[in-house]
Amino acid sequence: IKFELLCYLRTEFDPLCITFNAKQENVIHSIEQKVSRKGEVTIEWQTYQVSQQDKLQRIEVISIPLPTHTSCAKFSPNQDMLLLCCIDGSITLHDHTKGTNTSTKAGFIATLASWHSDGFIFTIGNERGQCQHYDISLSCIKSQILNEESTQTAVLDMSSYFKSQPPLINISWSKKVDNEIGYNDRYKNRDSILLLYFE
Incomplete structure (x- = not known):
């Protein structure tokens, strides 16, 4: 098996779960935990799409306070x-x-x-x-x-x-x-x- 690196990025916050979309193979979901200086916790649900230029583009962000x-x-x-x-x-x-x-x-x-x-x-x-x-x-x-x-x-x-x-x-x-x-x-x-x- 040979692998080819298409694209990559650095997550903004602590990643908890990263997975492919169940219906679209070029879409990736990243669940990241953000902790503010005051200790407030927010989950950032970030969705990325692998473009035709082989780049990861963020297409949606959802913030969930915890x-x-x-x-x-x-x-x-x-x-x-x-x-x-x-x-x-x-x-x-x-x-x-x-x-x-x-x-x-x-x-x-x-x-x-x-x-x-x-x-x-x-x-x-x-x-x-x-x-x-x-x-x-x-x-x-x-x-x-x-x-x-x-x-x-x-x-x-x-x-x-x-x-x-x-x-x-x-x-x-x-x-x-x-x-x-x-x-x-x-x-x-x-x-x-x-x-x-x-x-």
Whole structure:
């Protein structure tokens, strides 16, 4: 494999997430954290386009004010929403289409997040194995483990399943599957599978 350098730039602020646009291969999104001298935190969502002259041109900037530093940032599947988790336990959802920010307080400080493939719910978690589910209105969705007598709870705590608690290092919802593609019948009538990856 041979690579050719087309273009590059230096980010203005601390980059948290840089990814290609889901629909346009020559568009790049950069999520950067800006901290003022007074300690005010702002997320700068910068969008760049690779021009025909092989130059990165900024085509859009969105500023999202936050109460404190970010602990996690995650795009929705269609990249029309940006989930931001903070070190004070707050979570903010920016809706790019509506130009609105919605915030709530989670039950813990989230360091991990994953969107469901339909883009309407997401899961947050931390290394202690605690998880919470929310819809895009930031209403908490209670959950429980099937085949257990426990009642539904806002925070799903997986630490009780381990003698020695390993850190949770990744959360991932399964992607949508084409109905015409054959796969295990056990899962075909289920919505999705949530993977919790412990170290």
